[in-house]
Amino acid sequence: MSTTRKRVYGYLAEFKSASALYKAAEKIRDSGFRKWDCYSPYPIHGLDGAMGMKRSILPWFVFFGGMTGTATAFALAYSTQVVIYPTIVQAKPANIFTIPAFFPVMFELTILFSGFTVLFGLLALTQLPRLNHPLFASKQFHRATDDGFFIAIEARDPKFNPEKTRSLLAEIGGDNIELVEEEDA
Amino acid sequence: MAHHPVTSAEIAIHGDHLDSSKVARVKGIAFFIALVGTAASLYLLFLAPEKTRGSFAYSWLFAFYFFLTLSIGGCFWTLLHNVSNSGWGTSVRRTFENLGSTYPWMFLFGIPLLFPQVQQYLYEWMNIHRAGHGNVKEHLHHVDHLLYNKYWFMNLPFWYGRVIFWGLGLSLVIIGLRKLSTAQDTDPNPGTSRLLKARFHSTYTLIIFALTITFTGFDFMMGLDYKWFSTMWGVYLFAGSALNSMAVIILVCAWLKSAGHLKHVTSGEHFHIMGKLLFAFTVFWAYITFSQYFLIWYAGITEETSYFLIRNTGNWNIAMIALVFGHFVVPFVILLQAWLKKNPKALAIMAAYTLCMHVLDHYLITIPERGISLGNIKPEVFGEIQVAIPGAFWGDILAFVSIGAAFVFFLLRAIGQHSLYPNRDPRILESANLSN
Numbered sequence: 333m334s335t336t337r338k339r340v341y342g343y344l345a346e347f348k349s350a351s352a353l354y355k356a357a358e359k360i361r362d363s364g365f366r367k368w369d370c371y372s373p374y375p376i377h378g379l380d381g382a383m384g385m386k387r388s389i390l391p392w393f394v395f396f397g398g399m400t401g402t403a404t405a406f407a408l409a410y411s412t413q414v415v416i417y418p419t420i421v422q423a424k425p426a427n428i429f430t431i432p433a434f435f436p437v438m439f440e441l442t443i444l445f446s447g448f449t450v451l452f453g454l455l456a457l458t459q460l461p462r463l464n465h466p467l468f469a470s471k472q473f474h475r476a477t478d479d480g481f482f483i484a485i486e487a488r489d490p491k492f493n494p495e496k497t498r499s500l501l502a503e504i505g506g507d508n509i510e511l512v513e514e515e516d517a
Numbered sequence: 518m519a520h521h522p523v524t525s526a527e528i529a530i531h532g533d534h535l536d537s538s539k540v541a542r543v544k545g546i547a548f549f550i551a552l553v554g555t556a557a558s559l560y561l562l563f564l565a566p567e568k569t570r571g572s573f574a575y576s577w578l579f580a581f582y583f584f585l586t587l588s589i590g591g592c593f594w595t596l597l598h599n600v601s602n603s604g605w606g607t608s609v610r611r612t613f614e615n616l617g618s619t620y621p622w623m624f625l626f627g628i629p630l631l632f633p634q635v636q637q638y639l640y641e642w643m644n645i646h647r648a649g650h651g652n653v654k655e656h657l658h659h660v661d662h663l664l665y666n667k668y669w670f671m672n673l674p675f676w677y678g679r680v681i682f683w684g685l686g687l688s689l690v691i692i693g694l695r696k697l698s699t700a701q702d703t704d705p706n707p708g709t710s711r712l713l714k715a716r717f718h719s720t721y722t723l724i725i726f727a728l729t730i731t732f733t734g735f736d737f738m739m740g741l742d743y744k745w746f747s748t749m750w751g752v753y754l755f756a757g758s759a760l761n762s763m764a765v766i767i768l769v770c771a772w773l774k775s776a777g778h779l780k781h782v783t784s785g786e787h788f789h790i791m792g793k794l795l796f797a798f799t800v801f802w803a804y805i806t807f808s809q810y811f812l813i814w815y816a817g818i819t820e821e822t823s824y825f826l827i828r829n830t831g832n833w834n835i836a837m838i839a840l841v842f843g844h845f846v847v848p849f850v851i852l853l854q855a856w857l858k859k860n861p862k863a864l865a866i867m868a869a870y871t872l873c874m875h876v877l878d879h880y881l882i883t884i885p886e887r888g889i890s891l892g893n894i895k896p897e898v899f900g901e902i903q904v905a906i907p908g909a910f911w912g913d914i915l916a917f918v919s920i921g922a923a924f925v926f927f928l929l930r931a932i933g934q935h936s937l938y939p940n941r942d943p944r945i946l947e948s949a950n951l952s953n
Contacts (some may be wrong), residue, residue, distance in 0.1 A: 377952040395853070418863075422817045432814050434805060 341466035343497055344370075344473065345506030350376050353481040356504045357382040363500065369468075369487035371476040390453050397449025398442045408436040426491040441482065444474035466514035482513070501515075506516040524766055527781040532702050532936025533601035537779065540929050547926040555626075556921025561630050561912065565897050571638040571891050572909035573916070578639060579883040580709055580916035581626045583876065584924045586754065588623045589730050590762020591616025592691045593755075596726055599694065599719035604649035605790055608782040608938050612769050614695040615931040616762060621688035622927040628886055628921050629681065630737065642743035646673055671743065679736055687729045690722040698942075699935040702821065707941035730755045741886045745823050749809035754856040756805045757783060761875040764868035767791050768934065771865035778937050782949040792858025799852060800847035803845035829886045831904050836881055844874040876917075884913065 334377060347353040361384035370379060413419055413433070418426035424433075455461070467473045467484055472506055476482050484507065487496055494511075501509050529836060534676050561573040561801030594613040598606045631637050636643050642664055649656030653672065657665040663673065672948070694715055701711050731751030747753075753852050767788070813821045829835050857863045887909065898907075939945060 391853075391855075424814075424817075432807075432811055435811065 337516045339516045340487045341469070341512045341514045342484055342492065344426065344467065344470050344482055344484045344510045345480040346472065346508045347448040347505060348507070349482065350481060352505050353483065354379060354382050356483055356506065358487065359504045360384050363491070364487055365491050367486040367487050369484055371473070371479055371482040373479060388457065390450070390457060393447050393453040394449045397453070398446040401443070401445025402438050404445070405438040406434060409437050457494040463484055467512060470510055470512050470513050472508055472510065519821040521779070523781050523946060524897070525570050525946060526899055528935070528945055528949070530942050532940045533778050533780075533938055534936055535933045536935045539935065544926055544929045546931070547922040551919055551923035551926055554915060554922060555884055556770055558916055560627070560712055567600040569912070571899055572636040572906045573885060573912040574635050575883055575887040576909065576916040577629060578880060579950045581630070582883065582922040583879045583917070584623050584920050585627070585733065586758035587765050587924065588617065588620035589687065589726070590758040591618070591766070592620055592687055592726055593730070593759055595691065595764065596719045596723045596763060599715045602716060604637065604944050604947045605951050605953070607942050607944040608771055608779065608868050609766065609791070610696070610698070611935065611938050612693070612766050614698055616765055616769070616928065617691040618695050619924060620691055622685075623690065623920075623924060624684045626923065627680070627684070627737075630780060631677070638891060638894060640740050641890060642671055642740065644894065645674065645859065652828060657802055667743070671740070676736060679732060681768040683733050685731045686725045690725055694718065697723050698939055701941050702936045704941060707943070709934075709943050712943060722822070730758055738882060741883070741890065742823065744820050747809055747813065747824065749805060749812065753809055755879055756802040757875055760795065760802050761872055763798060764793060764871040764875075766867040767795065768865050769928070774861055781936050782945060784951065785861070786951040786953055788861050788864050789855070789859045790951070792852065792864045793866070795871065796852040796858070799848050799871070800846065804847070823950055824895045827889060828881060833881070833885050834906070836877065840874070840877055840881060844878060848874070880913070
């Protein structure tokens with residue numbers, strides 16, 4: 333018998349197929365849960381709508397990240413090529429009208445900064461990387477990367493109720509319903 | 518996606534047809550304007566005083582090539598849909614084909630450009646060739662070494678041969694593909710054979726399309742100044758063509774949808790994809806246009822810079838700068854938004870805006886050449902070289918409205934001929950249930 337204290341993470345239920353998962357997600361969305369998630373081996377089209385997920389804020393981060401890149405490149409090129417060390421080639425102007433020569437750099441840095449914002453913004457929003465997840469305590473959960481379709485409803489959701497949530501999951505077609513407990517370190 | 522998926526019960530078994538009485542009035546007016554406008558244009562091209570004939574030749578070329586790019590783009594999207602084995606576009610494919618099917622008609626408006634009476638004001642190189650009287654090569658050897666070297670490509674028989682090929686080639690391609698597609702609508706046993714056939718024939722005919730958009734651009738537009746050349750020219754015209762034919766397709770689909778057609782088979786998802794293509798080609802156009810400018814600006818070679826020397830000086834420069842912001846910066850920022858692309862009405866407004874910018878783009882391709890070429894070719898009639906010819910603007914509007922009305926007429930005619938979507942295509946349900 334284990335002596336460590338355990339904390340309830342929530343219910344994990346398995347669904348037969350992607351479409352069963354999709355329909356179940358719609359029902360959980362409609363019953364008003366907030367802290368829950370779907371797990372499937374591959375992306376399912378339209379599942380975000382079925383889960384009632386809002387649009388990510390990430391595009392806005394990327395937009396301003398990209399703009400920062402454009403401004404950085406312009407400042408860099410302008411200060412070096414016009415202000416500090418004007419480079420005169422073929423009698424072309426060394427002033428603001430040199431801007432066509434800066435465009436490739438401005439373009440590249442826009443892409444680079446956007447790319448960085450996508451990557452790091454995504455990691456921040458999804459709180460990745462992390463060392464462990466409470467669901468790893470489940471023996472069946474590894475199948476989410478192979479052939480299993482799961483829904484997990486967390487216990488910290490205000491609508492969570494040990495009996496009612498379990499019966500809801502069973503009602504909407506969930507199998508192998510399991511109360512996942514994480515070890516409280 | 519709360520709504521249920523579209524099933525075959527919701528696909529109109531005999532097709533979704535446009536009620537022809539609804540558009541009869543617009544079609545009639547368009548036909549009348551086209552008829553009267555073309556008659557007036559022919560007078561201005563062939564019979565009017567020489568000063569008018571010269572400047573109107575440019576108006577006609579501008580309007581002709583503008584609408585030709587829209588039709589060529591319709592062929593492009595049809596071919597691309599087939600060859601990429603695409604499933605999403607089946608619901609709107611008929612609109613691609615209808616737009617493409619205006620190509621043979623729009624090409625007919627190029628016929629005046631085949632006459633030396635019109636060519637003499639547009640293509641200086643032809644005048645030099647014609648002055649050779651039979652022994653052209655020998656003549657060129659003495660008067661213009663550049664034209665002598667370009668003779669293998671720029672000679673009159675080859676030019677006429679090419680133009681006839683551009684007219685016939687792509688016409689046969691789009692007529693064939695559209696027939697293949699519309700025959701499916703009434704086939705009691707529709708299978709996949711037409712789909713595979715269309716895919717196969719779209720592969721090599723895509724080459725005909727590529728040659729047509731590139732070399733009509735060379736033969737009609739780049740030839741305005743035979744000394745000038747740009748290796749980006751073909752792809753530059755292609756970018757504008759693909760972008761703005763997509764704008765026309767969006768406008769047509771949004772109109773049909775608001776009139777209660779294309780029900781069940783198109784959704785915000787289709788408009789989202791078409792909006793993304795509009796956005797992508799806005800960026801592509803800017804990329805190509807800038808590349809062309811940049812290469813010429815950096816190299817600073819006399820033969821190449823002439824194009825921008827004309828357009829980036831004086832008042833033309835204001836229009837060129839307006840093009841940078843109006844054709845790229847503004848639509849780029851606006852089209853970034855996803856909700857806008859999913860909303861047919863909002864997207865249609867952006868599509869109409871894009872088309873207006875395309876008018877400006879093509880105006881700046883053709884018209885700044887006018888005052889300079891005419892002054893070069895016949896100073897005794899047109900006076901010295903000038904930036905713009907006063908009053909010639911009205912001719913531009915007349916030519917644009919005449920050919921534009923014809924374009925609207927032939928497009929509406931094509932839309933009314935067959936079902937508005939390929940109702941018996943094996944992929945119609947896949948397309949109707951699109952999610953992206």
